[in-house]
Structure formats: C-alpha cells, structure tokens
Amino acid sequence: MPKTADLIIRNARVLTMDEAAPRAEAVALAGNRVLAVGSNDEIRALAGPETQVIDAGGKTVLPGFNEAHMHIFPGSVSLRQLNLHGVHGFEALKEAMQAYAAANPDEPLLMGFSADYSIISLDESVTRHHLDAILPDRPFMMFAPDHHTAWANTAALEKAGLLHGKDVGVGNEVVMGADGMASGELREGNAFGPVSALASTGGREELGMVTGMDPENVTPEQYALDRAILKSGLEYCASWGVTSIQNFDGNHYQLRLMRDLEQSGELPCRIRIPFHMKNFMDLAELDKAAEWKKEFATDMVRGDFVKVFMDGVLDSQTAFMLEGYGDRPGYTYEPLFTAEAFNAIATKADALGLQIAVHAIGSAAIRQTLDGYEAAIKANGKQDLRHRIEHIEIIDPTDLPRFRELGVVASMQPVHVPGGTCFPLEPTDARIGEDRWEYAYAWRTMKEAGAPVVFASDWPVSPVSPFQCIQDAMTRKLWKEGLTDQRFTLEESLEAYTAIGAWVEFMEDRKGKLKPGFLADVVVLTHDIEQVAPEKIMDTVRAAVTICDGRITHQAA
Structure with missing residues (x-):
C-alpha cells in the first residue's frame, strides 16, 4: 500500500466500529482503501503535495452507512411522485392531488406514495369514489407506506382492466365493493401491477417486486430513462451518508443497469440485488440465482442472494x-x-x-x-x-x-x-x-x-x-x-447500520469499519452525533461528506 494519502480527514471524532481501536482523530485514504487511522499528528505525516484534506471540525466520522433493506428502483421513482406522508383528511388529500396533477400534465398515470391507511379518517376507508371526486378524468393511484396496498381511481382501474375485478393469485386481491365493482383497494403486487404498468416507466420499477422478471422489449429511450432514474436515486442515498445498499427486489435488468453505472464510473453506492423467488416459479429457477452470483461479483455490484415474500x-x-x-x-x-x-x-x-x-x-x-x-x-x-x-x-x-x-x-x-x-x-x-x-x-x-x-x-x-x-x-x-x-444505545444503533450490515453480506473482512486495508467507505457528519440529544438526531444530523470506494459521492454545499 502506498505511503502517501490521497485524502485525509482530520480533526474528527472518528468512530471506527473496530473493537481493537474504536476511536481516533483522523483517517487517511489511498486509492479505494483506508491507509491509516490514528491521531492528527500520525495521519498528518502521510500527507503529500497532492493530498486532499478535509477538516471535520470536531464532527463525527464513521464507516459509510450500510442500508441493509431497501427498494432502490421504486425508491428512485418515488422522488418524482406525490409524497402523501402526513396528509390527513379529504380536503388535504384533494389539495395535494390537484396540485400534483397540475404540475404533471403529461404523466399518463399520476402516482402518490406514503398514503396512510386512515388518510380519510380512522373510521372511513379510502375508495375509488373519494379519488374520483378529486381526479375523475386522469388515472391516479397511491401507495400505502408499506407498498403492499394501493388505491386507484376509476379511470386507472378501468384502463388497467380491473374495474370489474380479477383473479390475481394467492395472497393478492382486487378488493370488491358492495356494488359488485372494484372498490379501488388493491392488495399486493399482482393486484396493483397492472395499474403501475400505465406509468411513463411502464411499471418496470415494480417488476423486481411483483414478478422478479425482466421487462420485455425495452427501447433505448426507456433504458436511458431507467438509468437516469436509478442514478438520481443512488445519488440521493449517497446524500444521506449511504455507501452500501442491500436491495430487496430486483431482476437481471436492474443488475445490468447497475453494472453499466459501475463501468462508467457513475455508481455512487455499492449494491447487491437478489434473485426474487416467487410462488409461481419452478424450483429450477434457483439455478439462475447461482449464475447471477458468478456473473455479478465485484465489490460494487453483486447478485448473490435470494429474496422471498x-x-x-x-x-x-x-x-x-x-x-x-x-x-x-x-x-x-x-x-x-x-x-x-x-x-x-x-x-x-x-x-x-x-x-x-x-x-x-x-x-x-x-x-x-x-x-x-x-x-x-x-x-x-x-x-x-x-x-x-x-x-x-x-x-x-x-x-x-x-x-x-x-x-x-x-x-x-x-x-x-x-x-x-x-x-x-x-x-x-x-x-x-x-x-x-x-x-x-x-x-x-x-x-x-x-x-x-x-x-x-x-x-x-x-x-x-x-x-x-x-x-x-x-x-x-x-x-x-x-x-x-x-x-x-447510539453505539448499538450505529453498529447495526455499519459493521453488522457488512457482516450480514459477508464483507466483514473489508468494510463496515475504518481500519487499515478496508475499503474507503466513509461518512463525515455535520455534527458530533454523540453530543446531539437522541430526540433531535433526525432533524439535526446530516451527511456533510460521503465517500464510497475512495471517491467523494456527496458533499454538502
């Protein structure tokens, strides 16, 4: 390993997650590896004329966060959708939906997410009739926070062929109303998948969840759209200090997109994507998962596990x-x-x-x-x-x-x-x-x-x-x-987001800790998190600098 650092982070409160040396003042990175961890004086000696220096100003420095369960494609798409978190009552829903519709005049399917199950009230479930009263002429669907239930208006149900009900398989349901027609509530992926397919993305973001299959006949324009959406979502994750993602839906198509980003030097987070085993698949399909594990096996992109609902x-x-x-x-x-x-x-x-x-x-x-x-x-x-x-x-x-x-x-x-x-x-x-x-x-x-x-x-x-x-x-x-x-405790929580996350994905020998020889995945926080009251952490602390594989992937303005 070289003796001169490419990047030094000094004047920090370093929490290494390494039991042998749990705290330090500075970290030196060379290439995509940690060169040294130690005192300010020890690390200063590793600086050369070209070394970049970040003064942490007494703030916390950690291994990059390992996001051990998320859905990168639906998450990335949600950045373009209507966020209904905290919206309660018909009038508030109406105001949000109509503003979103006006701002997106060309979108074939308007979509919202994080709609509470009691968004109308605790005593009244939302139906297509509520949504029709707000948007009668444009297809609209909104997801519950858990993404296991969605509600669609009549225009969306009709266009998707669900208005009169449909058998969508075990564990999935197009809920029917007292009038013998779909109520608007759609439970699980097979039920809301046909509506998602109406969107400008063609529902490709849901395929890794719903079927585990690849989209058919993707045009170059559609591929470019999906690539851009994913890149934006990955950069958003990096802005929160995330350097590793363990994704929980996926298909070969998503893996190819990630490899494309990796090979072009545009992948800001490490990612592993599963083979999604569905209940309609033959047992022999698992052989594909074993093939993916060999095909995608770099430290940046891996397809090495099986997901089941x-x-x-x-x-x-x-x-x-x-x-x-x-x-x-x-x-x-x-x-x-x-x-x-x-x-x-x-x-x-x-x-x-x-x-x-x-x-x-x-x-x-x-x-x-x-x-x-x-x-x-x-x-x-x-x-x-x-x-x-x-x-x-x-x-x-x-x-x-x-x-x-x-x-x-x-x-x-x-x-x-x-x-x-x-x-x-x-x-x-x-x-x-x-x-x-x-x-x-x-x-x-x-x-x-x-x-x-x-x-x-x-x-x-x-x-x-x-x-x-x-x-x-x-x-x-x-x-x-x-x-x-x-x-x-704070220490336990940070460990569950760093070192244990790396262990769970069999990478404890090279990430999850700030330790010489480990991969250069680091986050510099905006505060000394140990001095922030627990009840104020989410509104106070952010990632000031995120470094993945030795490259700065986020730097706060």
Whole structure:
C-alpha cells in the first residue's frame, strides 16, 4: 500500500466500529482503501503535495452507512411522485392531488406514495369514489407506506382492466365493493401491477417486486430513462451518508443497469440485488440465482442472494398470524408459500450456497420461515450462510431462541414502529392485540436472544435517512407500562447500520469499519452525533461528506 494519502480527514471524532481501536482523530485514504487511522499528528505525516484534506471540525466520522433493506428502483421513482406522508383528511388529500396533477400534465398515470391507511379518517376507508371526486378524468393511484396496498381511481382501474375485478393469485386481491365493482383497494403486487404498468416507466420499477422478471422489449429511450432514474436515486442515498445498499427486489435488468453505472464510473453506492423467488416459479429457477452470483461479483455490484415474500403486512391484514389479529380473532390469513414449497426452496438455495432473505411480518410467517431454514440444515448440514428474516413485526416468544440456534439474522427497521416518527400507533396496535405488544417490533428482545440485528429503512416504505431510524431505535416509547424497553444505545444503533450490515453480506473482512486495508467507505457528519440529544438526531444530523470506494459521492454545499 502506498505511503502517501490521497485524502485525509482530520480533526474528527472518528468512530471506527473496530473493537481493537474504536476511536481516533483522523483517517487517511489511498486509492479505494483506508491507509491509516490514528491521531492528527500520525495521519498528518502521510500527507503529500497532492493530498486532499478535509477538516471535520470536531464532527463525527464513521464507516459509510450500510442500508441493509431497501427498494432502490421504486425508491428512485418515488422522488418524482406525490409524497402523501402526513396528509390527513379529504380536503388535504384533494389539495395535494390537484396540485400534483397540475404540475404533471403529461404523466399518463399520476402516482402518490406514503398514503396512510386512515388518510380519510380512522373510521372511513379510502375508495375509488373519494379519488374520483378529486381526479375523475386522469388515472391516479397511491401507495400505502408499506407498498403492499394501493388505491386507484376509476379511470386507472378501468384502463388497467380491473374495474370489474380479477383473479390475481394467492395472497393478492382486487378488493370488491358492495356494488359488485372494484372498490379501488388493491392488495399486493399482482393486484396493483397492472395499474403501475400505465406509468411513463411502464411499471418496470415494480417488476423486481411483483414478478422478479425482466421487462420485455425495452427501447433505448426507456433504458436511458431507467438509468437516469436509478442514478438520481443512488445519488440521493449517497446524500444521506449511504455507501452500501442491500436491495430487496430486483431482476437481471436492474443488475445490468447497475453494472453499466459501475463501468462508467457513475455508481455512487455499492449494491447487491437478489434473485426474487416467487410462488409461481419452478424450483429450477434457483439455478439462475447461482449464475447471477458468478456473473455479478465485484465489490460494487453483486447478485448473490435470494429474496422471498412469505406474507403481507399487518395493516391490511395480509400478514400470516398464528392466532389471528387482535381486532379479528381467528383470522390468520394465508402464507404466499406452503410449508412444503418453502422448505424445498430453502433447502435448494442453501445447497447452492445462496443466502436467503424472507419478508415475514406475522408470527406464523416467521415460524414457517424458521422451519424452512431448519429443514435446510437437516438436509445440507449447517453452513455459514447467514439466512435472514426481514421485518419480524410480531413474533411468538417460543421462536426467539431459534434465531441463535439456527444462525438466523434479524433484519429490522426501527422507523417502522407504530407511534414513532413515521407511522401512527393506530390502527396497527389494535391489529397486533394488546396481549402481544411485548413481542412486537422487539429488536432489543431479538438481540438479547442472540440474534444478529441489522438496521435499515425499507425505503421508500419509510424515509431513507439513517438518522431517523437511529432516533427511533434510541427513543422508542412504551405502549404501556411493564413492556420491555426495546431501545438501543447510539453505539448499538450505529453498529447495526455499519459493521453488522457488512457482516450480514459477508464483507466483514473489508468494510463496515475504518481500519487499515478496508475499503474507503466513509461518512463525515455535520455534527458530533454523540453530543446531539437522541430526540433531535433526525432533524439535526446530516451527511456533510460521503465517500464510497475512495471517491467523494456527496458533499454538502
């Protein structure tokens, strides 16, 4: 390694995430690697005439944030859509929709996101009739924050061929109204996919989620549009200090787009994209995932794991529950895969050496996933594949020790907790049931049970800001006295966003820490985060400088 640094960050409060040397004053980078970490005087000696120097001014310096669960294509597209977060009541919705429509006169499908389930009111569900009263003549659809439910107006439903209903497969539903026509509510990807296809993007951003398949007959103009949208979204992530993304939908098309950006020197974040195994696919499709792992295997772009949806979400009552819902006892819904089908998928993927990551919200979905991982171990022997469960919003306590026993990662999003900074407490608390609150969104309980806990935002379900997620992890309020305090410390939260994220993706030998020889992924914050009150982190702290692979990818004005 060269003796002279290309870039030095000095006068910093460096949190290295390296247990052997947890703190420092300065960091030196050479090429795409960390050259040295140490005192200001030690690092100053590595400067040459061409060395760029950043004075951190006593602010925090960390390894770049590892966003361990997000959806980059839908997230990137959402930057062009109507953000309905915090909008409540018909009049507020009307004002927002009409302003957006006026600003986008040529868009074939107007789309909104982060529309609360109770956007009209807690007592009245939104229907196509509400949307028709606002926009009767232009197709419109808006997503719930979780992106598992959408609502469309009549113009959109009619154009998509859904107005009179349609069989959209297990776990998906075009909800019908009392008049025998679609109500406007569309549950899961197969239901809202035909509407998404009306957009200027042709719904290509949803294919990695809905079908896992590549788009057909992409023109050069469409490819250029998708590339530009993704580049903009990746740059947005970099502006929040993100240097690594573990994406949770995808297809070969997205991997090719990322490789294109990498080869042209325009990729501002490292990214891994899964093979999305759907319930209509033959088991032999997993061989493609093994091929992707070989085809995309650089430190910047990888296609090296398998994603599975086991169930839906709590608010639409599409999560698979052991004993029903608190406000609907006995209604358990159904999994997207039978136990036998998932056991076969887990066993084959495990045999191919592929990490598996399963979206499992409800207690029954989590148990069925753990059962599948156990079946894989019985068939193949225990391997270090770090299989994951995503979200884990309500777990039966008897399943807690199985994470440690089976070596399963708990991938959780503190920003999702009802009553936090992002989502209202109601009606989710009622869906869960008060008797099960103790085991809902229980990241401290998971950690103490021995599960490796990694944090992420699930963007665009919630904002990509790591600082909002960290604040929610540190400030979570008890829903009632006597419940376990699930809060993390700042150190634990930062570790869950850096070093543990790198470990989960098998890169703990070269990233997630500021350590000589590690990849040069660094974020300089605007503040000394240790001196910021926990309840003020999300509104105070930002990324001042983001460095990925030794290249500055964001610098605040």
